[in-house]
Amino acid sequence: MHDSRTHDPWRERLSEYVDDELAADERAALEAHVKTCRECAVLVEGLRRVVAAARELPDRAPITDPWPALRAAITAADEDPAVSRPRRAVRSLAWAFAAGVLVTLAAWLAFGRSQGTGVSEPTVAGGSYLLLLHEPEGFASEGTPAEQAAVVERYASWARGLGARCLGGEELAPEGWEISLAEQRERASGPGPHPVIGGFFLVQAADEDEALRIARTCPHLERGGSIELRPIRTHATPSTK
Amino acid sequence: MEDSRLEPRPATARPVRSGSEHGRGLDADARAAVAGDLAAFERFHRATVARVHSLARRLLGAGSADDACQEVYLRAWRGLSSWRGEAGAGTWLHSLARNTLLNLAARGGARFDEVVPAHEPVARVRDTGQRLDLEAAIERLPRGARTVFVLHDVEGLEHGEIAARLSISVGTSKSQLSRARLLLRSALETPSGHGPPEHEGGHRHA
Numbered sequence: 001m002h003d004s005r006t007h008d009p010w011r012e013r014l015s016e017y018v019d020d021e022l023a024a025d026e027r028a029a030l031e032a033h034v035k036t037c038r039e040c041a042v043l044v045e046g047l048r049r050v051v052a053a054a055r056e057l058p059d060r061a062p063i064t065d066p067w068p069a070l071r072a073a074i075t076a077a078d079e080d081p082a083v084s085r086p087r088r089a090v091r092s093l094a095w096a097f098a099a100g101v102l103v104t105l106a107a108w109l110a111f112g113r114s115q116g117t118g119v120s121e122p123t124v125a126g127g128s129y130l131l132l133l134h135e136p137e138g139f140a141s142e143g144t145p146a147e148q149a150a151v152v153e154r155y156a157s158w159a160r161g162l163g164a165r166c167l168g169g170e171e172l173a174p175e176g177w178e179i180s181l182a183e184q185r186e187r188a189s190g191p192g193p194h195p196v197i198g199g200f201f202l203v204q205a206a207d208e209d210e211a212l213r214i215a216r217t218c219p220h221l222e223r224g225g226s227i228e229l230r231p232i233r234t235h236a237t238p239s240t241k
Numbered sequence: 242m243e244d245s246r247l248e249p250r251p252a253t254a255r256p257v258r259s260g261s262e263h264g265r266g267l268d269a270d271a272r273a274a275v276a277g278d279l280a281a282f283e284r285f286h287r288a289t290v291a292r293v294h295s296l297a298r299r300l301l302g303a304g305s306a307d308d309a310c311q312e313v314y315l316r317a318w319r320g321l322s323s324w325r326g327e328a329g330a331g332t333w334l335h336s337l338a339r340n341t342l343l344n345l346a347a348r349g350g351a352r353f354d355e356v357v358p359a360h361e362p363v364a365r366v367r368d369t370g371q372r373l374d375l376e377a378a379i380e381r382l383p384r385g386a387r388t389v390f391v392l393h394d395v396e397g398l399e400h401g402e403i404a405a406r407l408s409i410s411v412g413t414s415k416s417q418l419s420r421a422r423l424l425l426r427s428a429l430e431t432p433s434g435h436g437p438p439e440h441e442g443g444h445r446h447a
Contacts, residue, residue, distance in 0.1 A: 015419035046426035053375050053429060054394035061291040066307060067283055070314050074279070077315060150405055158408045161347030219408040 010040055018047045126206035128167060132228040133220045135198040140224070154219045155199075162203065165214060169201035198225065202232075271330035275321045282321075286314055289331060293338045299391045300342045302380055309345050313338045339396070343406065346388060378428030382421050389414050390421035 034040045159166045205211035273281030297306040324333045392398045400414045
């Protein structure tokens with residue numbers, strides 16, 4: 001009656017069923033199935049037990065008292081202003097996100113890097129890569145302030161997760177200027193036929209494979225955007241330190 | 242027993258809500274700590290450390306929990322001045338803890354791809370025979386599944402919040418949760434006979 005081909009799809013939905021997240025028709029169909037399938041019935045019971053146990057999971061203090069070490073660290077840090085300052089900068093930025101302000105990621109990224117001794121981030125050898133965030137037609141770039149703030153936080157959180165690999169990033173205003181000598185023109189550019197670049201990130205990666213891997217995790221893709229990844233050519237000119 | 246100041250996790254496993262009587266003691270200590278009162282911060286720490294350390298163990302593994310937990314409280318000490326008293330100090334701390342720990346976990350390379358199991362972390366569990374089976378089983382989960390499970394089933398976050406926080410889709414969050422629960426079910430079905438541990442942090446000052 002249920003070979004693995006017909007059975008597996010149900011198995012995948014049992015967790016949602018336990019959370020009562022299925023639509024009414026799906027739920028009815030699944031319940032009908034569970035009535036006839038002993039294996040799924042047992043699984044449902046098991047999943048419910050897991051959910052209940054997780055809810056009841058007791059919190060437990062660490063075995064050794066962490067306070068003496070914490071107090072020592074606090075005392076040491078308070079004597080070293082270079083350590084405590086960057087955190088405040090990051091925090092005030094978090095408030096800016098919360099306020100829905102369009103925010104410069106680069107500010108704190110640059111800050112974090114300049115304070116390299118305070119916030120110890122390993123540096124990454126290799127090359128730099130520019131991730132251009134393209135916004136195809138129909139890309140949802142508008143939203144309520146709260147939605148926009150959530151979007152910004154998504155990118156910011158992704159960038160934070162990259163640690164030292166992220167060298168910078170900005171959102172671009174939708175309109176700017178197109179400048180060309182050849183065509184003797186200088187005109188305002190805006191949302192038009194050309195690809196819209198909504199923003200960029202500059203990342204450091206060991207090689208192109210790693211850069212690609214990083215790009216594939218960018219939340220921009222899940223939002224329906226596409227990313228153009230361009231290796232940066234470095235020349236022997238004074239550049240960022 | 243638990244320290245009376247420690248806000249109990251509500252039955253729905255939602256993050257700590259303050260405004261309760263317990264929360265007021267905590268908030269008072271937090272306010273004193275903002276003014277630089279280290280003794281008040283010690284009380285604040287003792288009242289909340291079980292929750293923060295437990296979250297750290299669940300998200301990062303026992304081997305990294307002590308350091309991660311300390312990092313949370315260092316940030317709390319420095320950042321308490323930004324606590325505005327709207328939410329309770331317990332809620333504020335828990336949110337700070339969650340963000341800090343998730344960022345530390347992300348730095349360790351947690352992946353949430355549906356296809357690629359990525360690199361499973363080397364088992365960090367030192368089975369002392371004292372842990373709950375479920376706790377040990379959570380630590381053995383693949384990173385992505387573990388993170389989603391802890392956030393959803395232990396912390397009580399919705400899939401939408403989890404997806405936004407981890408930069409994954411809601412579908413991925415749901416499938417990782419399903420995967421985690423199915424794996425944990427096996428762990429619970431074959432109990433190895435350990436009862437829940439006594440409160441090992443029972444020696445606390447009020």
